Amino acid sequence: MKGREFKDAMYEGLAKLMRAIANPARLEIIEMLSQGEKSVEGVVEATSLTVANASQHLQVLKNNNIVKSRKEGHYVFYSLINNEFMGLYQHITKYAVSEIAELEKTLNRQRDDNHALNSVSLDELERMINDKNVLLMDVRPSVEYEFGHITGAISVPMSDLLCCLKDFSKDREIIAYCRGPFCVLADEAVKILSENGYKVRRLDEGYPEWKMRHLHESN
């Protein structure tokens, strides 16, 4: 193989992988699957995609070795192929949020609207983890909590939040977290809780970021 042919093959292969990621619907699917496996139906519920369209996107991801699938009864469950990819995806989002001014601005406006601008970083969380005056709250759907959650967190899905309000003390600071920086669940939780007089902040990132960091630390 000549030098030019080799280069063309390598850059085309790399571009193919990038093309698989270069689509908003697929990025959202990737984020969904970072929380754990989901059926096509599960993906559809959480997005604004039609079934056929979601299936097509999932197949693109599968053909590019980003997700894998497993069949069970009627359902086909999709999940991210490995943690290496999750690390890459998180690097991409982190870069985008900190270096692309427009994205940073959109993110901050969203958090501002929900009184969630004063967020907590993972570093800070690690330092607070043994503080008994802090309550760590996972506001994702309970299936996702059950699939994996930050050590010490309690599960309070958004659907239960309003009716459970009285269970929490107003003296204890609440840290809410969800799927990651692009997920709005924690923002909504912060809005509701702070409007009801609770001391609350959101975690900058989400469960997948915590998980990746934990993987690295235990090596």
Next chain:
Amino acid sequence: MKGREFKDAMYEGLAKLMRAIANPARLEIIEMLSQGEKSVEGVVEATSLTVANASQHLQVLKNNNIVKSRKEGHYVFYSLINNEFMGLYQHITKYAVSEIAELEKTLNRQRDDNHALNSVSLDELERMINDKNVLLMDVRPSVEYEFGHITGAISVPMSDLLCCLKDFSKDREIIAYCRGPFCVLADEAVKILSENGYKVRRLDEGYPEWKMRHLHESN
């Protein structure tokens, strides 16, 4: 801004960045610019692009905050906007080479053809760096060497290699490096040198990877 709108804005912004990278010509340009700034003409010489086409690709990269430009006389010099992006690009290439089977295969076949399969990693290089029996050889064009090179390397551009052969000792092991894992210069150097009876291996990666690692270590 509603939750759905916010998500759409974030994922669309992320996808836009990914689209800018999801093209073989632009990936090659990014790799070129990792070696230092280049004019449009400079980019054209190193690729198979026409001038107008290269200019268009450079503008896509510029509009996505990946490269910046500076004007000097007739020329417009382009360079990567910061080291953050270089880190991301290297994460992408590293992931692709180790997780995408087809790319790994193409890379290994290329190295096999050039007797360069037995390559040296950056880790190994660090350990050998003080060994007087090892000669570290930068085979990129001399402009790129002058812009920055691995400490202790000598510059032997491919154009000079054949006529300089007699200057090197056959007892001393040679480590050749170039722009990175996708660059064929070091492979070609290994082929020539080993056919002439030298002990030679190539570095797995290239100058940009060494530079990124060095940045991190000095922090």
Next chain:
DNA sequence: CAATTATTCAAGTGATTTATTGAATAAAGG
């Protein structure tokens, strides 16, 4: 075994991306 359900397939259309071509700028030199 027929009906139901989750998913995939296939075809078609509109939108986006890419490379090419030739003309237009803009800076430098004679």
Next chain:
DNA sequence: CCTTTATTCAATAAATCACTTGAATAATTG
């Protein structure tokens, strides 16, 4: 000031991508 040179702009055609629609599979249930 005219010519040369490097780069950019604008218009086009070909290729690819994304979403929709409706039908086809394949596993499960009554």
